[in-house]
Amino acid sequence: MTEKTAAAGDTGVDVETGDxxxxxxSGFRNDETGVMSGDRARDVAxxxxxxxxxxFWYGTHHVLKSITLDVRANEVTAxxxxxxxxxxxxxxxxxxxxxxxxxxxxxxxVLIDGRDIYENADPVMVRRRIGMxxxxxxxxxKSIFDNVIWGALVNGYKGDRDELVERCLRQAALWDExxxxxxxxxxxxxxxxxxxxxxxxxxxxxxxxxxMDEPASALDPIATAKLEETIxxxxxxxxxxxxxxxMQQAGRISDRTAFFxxxxxxxxxxxxxxxTRPSKKRTEDYITGRxx
Amino acid sequence: MAIDVHSNRHLxxxxxxxxxxxxxxxxxxxxxxxxxxxxxSNCDVELAHRVRERDDEVDKLELDVxxxxxxxxxxxxPVAVDLRLIISAVKVNTDLERIGDHAKNLAKNTQKLERCxxxxxxxxxxxxxxxxxxxxxxxxxxxxKQDRVLARExxxxxxxxxxxxxxxxxxxxxxxxxQPERADEIVHLVNMSKSVERIADHAKNxxxxxxxxxxxxxxxxxxxxxxxxxxxxxxxx
Numbered sequence: 001m002t003e004k005t006a007a008a009g010d011t012g013v014d015v016e017t018g019d020x021x022x023x024x025x026s027g028f029r030n031d032e033t034g035v036m037s038g039d040r041a042r043d044v045a046x047x048x049x050x051x052x053x054x055x056f057w058y059g060t061h062h063v064l065k066s067i068t069l070d071v072r073a074n075e076v077t078a079x080x081x082x083x084x085x086x087x088x089x090x091x092x093x094x095x096x097x098x099x100x101x102x103x104x105x106x107x108x109x110v111l112i113d114g115r116d117i118y119e120n121a122d123p124v125m126v127r128r129r130i131g132m133x134x135x136x137x138x139x140x141x142k143s144i145f146d147n148v149i150w151g152a153l154v155n156g157y158k159g160d161r162d163e164l165v166e167r168c169l170r171q172a173a174l175w176d177e178x179x180x181x182x183x184x185x186x187x188x189x190x191x192x193x194x195x196x197x198x199x200x201x202x203x204x205x206x207x208x209x210x211x212m213d214e215p216a217s218a219l220d221p222i223a224t225a226k227l228e229e230t231i232x233x234x235x236x237x238x239x240x241x242x243x244x245x246x247m248q249q250a251g252r253i254s255d256r257t258a259f260f261x262x263x264x265x266x267x268x269x270x271x272x273x274x275x276t277r278p279s280k281k282r283t284e285d286y287i288t289g290r291x292x
Numbered sequence: 293m294a295i296d297v298h299s300n301r302h303l304x305x306x307x308x309x310x311x312x313x314x315x316x317x318x319x320x321x322x323x324x325x326x327x328x329x330x331x332x333s334n335c336d337v338e339l340a341h342r343v344r345e346r347d348d349e350v351d352k353l354e355l356d357v358x359x360x361x362x363x364x365x366x367x368x369x370p371v372a373v374d375l376r377l378i379i380s381a382v383k384v385n386t387d388l389e390r391i392g393d394h395a396k397n398l399a400k401n402t403q404k405l406e407r408c409x410x411x412x413x414x415x416x417x418x419x420x421x422x423x424x425x426x427x428x429x430x431x432x433x434x435x436x437k438q439d440r441v442l443a444r445e446x447x448x449x450x451x452x453x454x455x456x457x458x459x460x461x462x463x464x465x466x467x468x469x470x471q472p473e474r475a476d477e478i479v480h481l482v483n484m485s486k487s488v489e490r491i492a493d494h495a496k497n498x499x500x501x502x503x504x505x506x507x508x509x510x511x512x513x514x515x516x517x518x519x520x521x522x523x524x525x526x527x528x529x
Contacts, residue, residue: 247371248369251371275371275372276371276372276375276376276508277372277508278372284372284373287371287372288303288370288371288372288373288374289303
């Protein structure tokens, strides 16, 4: 298995066939007609993930309302908003994890490199290509080595295991701390180390996009700083979407930030712009702590 | 869509404290400028002495405002309009302290200027002083009320003060040629004109910060900004 390059639009594995030779930005389907603004044209040109008119229901509860946004390749995009605003639900829509929850309904489209992940796509392949790191570290009750290699083996990996484990642990900035005890139980690691191990485990199946749902919420400040440093390095190779309640964290690590409120996307902009001169009053009220 | 609005009370309380300190600073500096100008105009040495003594109060308030800004930045990590308020407060604080220093310098020269009152009358320094004081007052008012329209009016006044300063310097040059034996007194006259002109400049700075605070637009150094934008345009083309 070859190492992925940092080039924008490197698609890795095709969601339909699992073929790693296909895909790319050139495959992006552009349904729009007419003239695009400069920003819009740039978004389309570099969008890794595109959400179009997405609505989502838990039973009769309408939790996402007509969401349209682009996530740019090789950037960190942060989703912020008060509890219940729909940001984690949207994150799970990006790799079809909500399908695992009964009595849910989705309308609209989610495109990765222009291909709709809900249309003629294998959900397992989708989740392989779009990895997820959860709020609480959840290593398997196995050794550090096995934690990293497990997902890759399940997905049919036949290459050099030592090489893959080392590469993923290095990318997750954990290698130096565990290289002499790879056979130790993962539960013996600290919380921050466990979270980076989970990132390494996610990277081992060669995703294009890494989704993180409040990945630092269970970590102390030092582990959080290490994790943030890791995220900033990872964006050279991967497209990252982070849900966070910590707005300072969003400011530190993300290139673009989207603010959600009551299931609606209120504003999405460059992070610096959103945290210094938000264009919407609701965004300003939220980030300055005046509601939420 | 209804928003469940509630106040971030703790931060708001800290911001109220900051505004109160800035208001005190602003009032004190205004009094200092008025006192200094009156002292010079009336050769009131006693008033001048009081102005010089009260400069320590200005310095103390400057430290208090800085401390409050540091506290808010460290404890609350403000963003957006709150962040702009803190940035503006730090800079306004410095401008006010500098204005206080110019008032002290004016007051310090009162006795020396007594001998050149006749020369002052030949210049437009009094008019400048009135204009600068008016600008300061309006700039402070604009900051406290966050009134960007009033702030922009202050900017226009600064150009007028600059013209009066230029005229004054030309007049002083004429006096030097005509009465070179009064060179020592004339030096004080130049200092006085410069101090008043600098007070107007600091008032203008405060007004520019009001525009930044309210609109989020930095209107300082427009020439430099245009050059940077042009340079960026050349790089991308």
